[in-house]
Amino acid sequence: MALDSKIPSGPIEKKWYNHKFNLKLVNPSNRRKYHIIVVGTGLAGGAAAATLGEMGYNVTAFCYQDSARRAHSIAAQGGINAAKNYRNDGDSVYRLFYDTVKGGDYRAREANVYRLAELSNNIIDQCVAQGVPFAREYGGYLDNRSFGGAQVSRTFYARGQTGQQLLLGAYSSLSRQVAEGTVTVHGRHEMLDVVIIDGKSRGVIVRDMVTGEIKSFAADAVVLATGGYGNVYYLSTNAKGCNTTAIWRAHKKGAFFGNPCFVQIHPTCIPVSGEHQSKLTLMSESLRNDGRVWVPVKKGDTRKPKDIPEAERDYYLERRYPSFGNLVPRDVASRAAKQVCDEGRGVGTSKMAVYLDFADAIKRQGKARIEEKYGNLFDMYQEITDENPYELPMRIYPAIHYTMGGLWVDYNLMTTIPGLFAGGEANFSDHGANRLGASALMQGLADGYFVLPSTVSGYLGSTELKKVTTDAPEFKVAEKEVKDRITKLLSVKGKYSVDHYHKKLGKIMWDYVGMSRNEAGLKSAITEIRALREDFWKNVRVLGEGEELNQSLEKAGRVADFLELGELLASDALNRRESCGGHFREESQTEDNEAKRDDENFSYVSAWEYKGDGVEPELHKEELTFEHCKPSQRSYK
Amino acid sequence: MNFKLKIWRQKNSKDKGRFVDYTIENVADDTSFLEMLDILNEKLIANNEDPVAFDHDCREGICGTCSLHINGRPHGPKPKVTACQLFMRTFRDGEQITIEPWRAKSFPVIRDLITDRGAFERIIQAGGFISASTGSAPDGNAIPIPKADAEWAMDAAACIGCGACVAACKNASAMLFVSAKVAHLGKLPQGKVEAKKRVLNMIAQMDKEGFGSCTNTYACEAECPKGISVANIAYLNREFLKAGLS
Numbered sequence: 001m002a003l004d005s006k007i008p009s010g011p012i013e014k015k016w017y018n019h020k021f022n023l024k025l026v027n028p029s030n031r032r033k034y035h036i037i038v039v040g041t042g043l044a045g046g047a048a049a050a051t052l053g054e055m056g057y058n059v060t061a062f063c064y065q066d067s068a069r070r071a072h073s074i075a076a077q078g079g080i081n082a083a084k085n086y087r088n089d090g091d092s093v094y095r096l097f098y099d100t101v102k103g104g105d106y107r108a109r110e111a112n113v114y115r116l117a118e119l120s121n122n123i124i125d126q127c128v129a130q131g132v133p134f135a136r137e138y139g140g141y142l143d144n145r146s147f148g149g150a151q152v153s154r155t156f157y158a159r160g161q162t163g164q165q166l167l168l169g170a171y172s173s174l175s176r177q178v179a180e181g182t183v184t185v186h187g188r189h190e191m192l193d194v195v196i197i198d199g200k201s202r203g204v205i206v207r208d209m210v211t212g213e214i215k216s217f218a219a220d221a222v223v224l225a226t227g228g229y230g231n232v233y234y235l236s237t238n239a240k241g242c243n244t245t246a247i248w249r250a251h252k253k254g255a256f257f258g259n260p261c262f263v264q265i266h267p268t269c270i271p272v273s274g275e276h277q278s279k280l281t282l283m284s285e286s287l288r289n290d291g292r293v294w295v296p297v298k299k300g301d302t303r304k305p306k307d308i309p310e311a312e313r314d315y316y317l318e319r320r321y322p323s324f325g326n327l328v329p330r331d332v333a334s335r336a337a338k339q340v341c342d343e344g345r346g347v348g349t350s351k352m353a354v355y356l357d358f359a360d361a362i363k364r365q366g367k368a369r370i371e372e373k374y375g376n377l378f379d380m381y382q383e384i385t386d387e388n389p390y391e392l393p394m395r396i397y398p399a400i401h402y403t404m405g406g407l408w409v410d411y412n413l414m415t416t417i418p419g420l421f422a423g424g425e426a427n428f429s430d431h432g433a434n435r436l437g438a439s440a441l442m443q444g445l446a447d448g449y450f451v452l453p454s455t456v457s458g459y460l461g462s463t464e465l466k467k468v469t470t471d472a473p474e475f476k477v478a479e480k481e482v483k484d485r486i487t488k489l490l491s492v493k494g495k496y497s498v499d500h501y502h503k504k505l506g507k508i509m510w511d512y513v514g515m516s517r518n519e520a521g522l523k524s525a526i527t528e529i530r531a532l533r534e535d536f537w538k539n540v541r542v543l544g545e546g547e548e549l550n551q552s553l554e555k556a557g558r559v560a561d562f563l564e565l566g567e568l569l570a571s572d573a574l575n576r577r578e579s580c581g582g583h584f585r586e587e588s589q590t591e592d593n594e595a596k597r598d599d600e601n602f603s604y605v606s607a608w609e610y611k612g613d614g615v616e617p618e619l620h621k622e623e624l625t626f627e628h629c630k631p632s633q634r635s636y637k
Numbered sequence: 638m639n640f641k642l643k644i645w646r647q648k649n650s651k652d653k654g655r656f657v658d659y660t661i662e663n664v665a666d667d668t669s670f671l672e673m674l675d676i677l678n679e680k681l682i683a684n685n686e687d688p689v690a691f692d693h694d695c696r697e698g699i700c701g702t703c704s705l706h707i708n709g710r711p712h713g714p715k716p717k718v719t720a721c722q723l724f725m726r727t728f729r730d731g732e733q734i735t736i737e738p739w740r741a742k743s744f745p746v747i748r749d750l751i752t753d754r755g756a757f758e759r760i761i762q763a764g765g766f767i768s769a770s771t772g773s774a775p776d777g778n779a780i781p782i783p784k785a786d787a788e789w790a791m792d793a794a795a796c797i798g799c800g801a802c803v804a805a806c807k808n809a810s811a812m813l814f815v816s817a818k819v820a821h822l823g824k825l826p827q828g829k830v831e832a833k834k835r836v837l838n839m840i841a842q843m844d845k846e847g848f849g850s851c852t853n854t855y856a857c858e859a860e861c862p863k864g865i866s867v868a869n870i871a872y873l874n875r876e877f878l879k880a881g882l883s
Binding site: 047050051054065066067069070072074075084086122124125126127128129130131133134135136137138139140141142156158159161164165168171172173175176178179185187210237239240241273274276277278279281282379380383384386449450453497499500541543544548549551552 | 648649664665667668669671672675676679682683685686687688690692693694695696697698699700701702717718722724726747748751753754755757758761762763765766767768769770771772773774775776777778780781782783784787790791794795797798821822825827828
């Protein structure tokens with residue numbers, strides 16, 4: 001099957017405008033006859049479900065959390081980008097577009113990114129109208145700050161809780177639609193399969209996580225907005241429940257998986273402290289606005305930070321990248337931290353950390369100003385580490401944070417299965433090989449509020465859909481598959497807990513498919529993952545029953561899918577023998593250890609097709625063309 | 638560190654439930670409270686015993702999922718943190734720790750330490766929103782908002798909907814939760830249009846859900862992990878009175 005990205009023709013600034021005109025519409029009075037399922041209620045899913053409901057469609061939304069308000073979008077701290085140019089510092093839609101394509105290391109589609117930049121301004125307007133309490137200046141106008149990878153101030157924020165406030169905005173719109181009767185939300189429900197009838201996505205199989213009941217829901221279109229798969233690494237900044245199951249099940253039913261190896265490792269997280277650790281905590285990138293990153297010049301320097309004089313400190317980001325300094329993009333900052341720690345200059349007990357120092361900023365702006373900007377982050381750091389960051393520099397280290405890869409989608413955000421859409425982090429679309437800070441919120445909301453409502457309507461308006469109920473044999477078959485798998489997990493009755501396997505998988509992924517990757521390591525990873533997967537199905541112990549609230553069973557299903565996805569991630573990394581963005585292949589670097597892209601051979605999106613268990617997946621390539629942002633070696637020097 | 642644990646176990650909503658004693662040893666002091674429960678669960682699974690079910694997700698204090706009553710206090714002894722941000726160094730070595738679910742009629746127990754907080758959902762659906770459909774918004778800077786109002790709105794909007802305020806209140810009142818939303822939206826010019834309807838409908842739903850009355854003990858503010866102020870309750874009372882008079 002040939003990939004068709006369906007990018008509209010015409011000049012880039014007119015593509016979305018013209019496309020919207022060309023998309024078929026559904027008459028307002030007919031909309032309630034269409035049933036749309038949305039899985040996931042974060043920024044993309046919550047916004048899409050609310051907006052489709054406002055338009056008059058009949059929407060059913062699912063989330064595994066007890067409330068739609070708890071989706072992991074809530075944890076995003078720093079901000080959301082928009083090309084408002086309220087600061088009069090030379091920003092524009094074109095510049096945001098350009099920065100995002102460049103920041104993604106020229107591995108994203110120009111047309112999608114332009115649309116994203118264009119919609120960024122509408123998002124801010126929409127959120128303000130909903131009552132999102134963005135930070136304001138004394139005149140009452142919206143405030144901005146800067147973020148990595150940009151030289152303009154275009155990031156809107158609500159203290160260190162921007163994701164929370166934006167999600168609560170989407171959640172309030174969603175709640176309004178629930179009251180109106182257009183949307184039904186099922187909390188504590190997990191999607192375990194998609195159902196395909198006549199080649200189209202016509203529904204889902206879900207498990208009620210309270211009763212354990214397996215239920216079928218039929219629909220005319222299905223939207224997956226189920227987030228990323230960072231938890232394949234076990235330790236990440238994701239919530240514990242974040243998982244790949246929805247998109248992985250869709251992949252196994254025919255949706256191609258795009259760029260699985262593009263994983264973002266965030267430079268500013270609280271370092272790992274011990275074996276018992278269950279997750280890593282992010283410290284917003286916005287801290288790099290005022291914090292200075294450094295390590296001692298000398299190897300193995302055990303002095304306290306305040307005892308190390310200026311001359312013996314290496315502010316390595318400022319030294320290596322004078323023009324962007326501490327605000328280089330995330331992939332560059334993460335790799336640089338790993339390099340100085342590998343040289344033996346790391347700090348803290350583990351020596352796998354660098355300092356993020358606010359002493360200068362506090363001296364210059366006063367403690368009160370710093371507290372106003374980052375108070376909750378500083379408090380959080382102190383809670384976790386028991387150290388006061390107003391007095392001691394923070395210790396930080398990179399951690400798995402976001403996955404740029406995801407289900408391959410065309411310009412309409414539709415996967416290779418007709419009628420199955422993917423939005424937000426669940427798709428691969430806009431960030432290329434590296435996402436810039438404050439762009440995830442922008443993408444989630446652009447997809448949810450503006451893109452999906454138009455394109456899903458376009459699909460419904462132009463597709464003949466015969467009436468389908470959950471009595472169709474395809475639903476019965478899918479239900480049986482789901483139930484059999486649950487029975488299988490419960491009947492292994494082996495020796496080791498699910499977490500035991502998850503931690504082992506995470507270690508393989510971090511060691512071989514982490515910040516630095518090479519051919520031999522990736523091959524080892526694939527062999528080890530296969531062996532671990534085999535062992536899992538022989539020796540995992542899942543207690544309890546299927547027909548009850550069973551958290552071990554929930555985890556077991558998710559880890560089983562991670563054990564398959566992990567292999568695809570490593571295979572994709574092995575295939576991509578170039579360095580780009582968050583994907584660093586040791587075989588492909590410049591003399592000064594910067595990532596070296598290979599545009600001649602790898603200027604494409606990898607879209608993997610599932611071919612059956614134990615069968616090699618097939619690689620399809622979507623060639624990328626750049627008419628506006630000419631690929632160049634990314635330089636932040 | 639070693640601890641004696643007394644944990645509420647309840648198979649499902651129909652089960653009567655009871656306390657079960659456990660011991661846990663050699664816990665590092667920088668282990669979080671939920672990680673301590675992970676360690677206990679691993680031990681239980683190794684002994685073929687059912688692990689303890691508890692709600693949790695982000696583990697960084699923002700999603701509002703975790704909801705443990707620890708030694709008689711919502712989210713434990715430390716002020717202004719959720720249970721996931723509570724570390725074992727807060728407790729004495731050898732201490733007995735009692736862990737229960739939220740106790741409130743409107744939050745029925747589903748299993749062990751997990752409760753159903755659907756009542757909060759229905760309160761928000763009753764009016765916790767501004768009716769601004771996608772596409773209808775003017776420019777973000779069209780309406781300047783005084784910084785003080787924006788700050789108050791933000792302080793109130795920081796509520797994570799965990800339910801600690803209800804669990805802390807002797808009457809199981811939801812006034813802090815409801816007032817935080819009423820104040821967040823009411824303080825903003827965009828939210829004033831529907832202010833009257835909002836406060837009346839949200840209060841009506843709150844009463845319908847069976848939450849108790851507020852008697853101004855301020856236990857909610859003391860136990861709120863986000864420090865939501867009871868000044869919001871005063872604001873709500875004023876709005877409610879105004880709505881009734883107009």
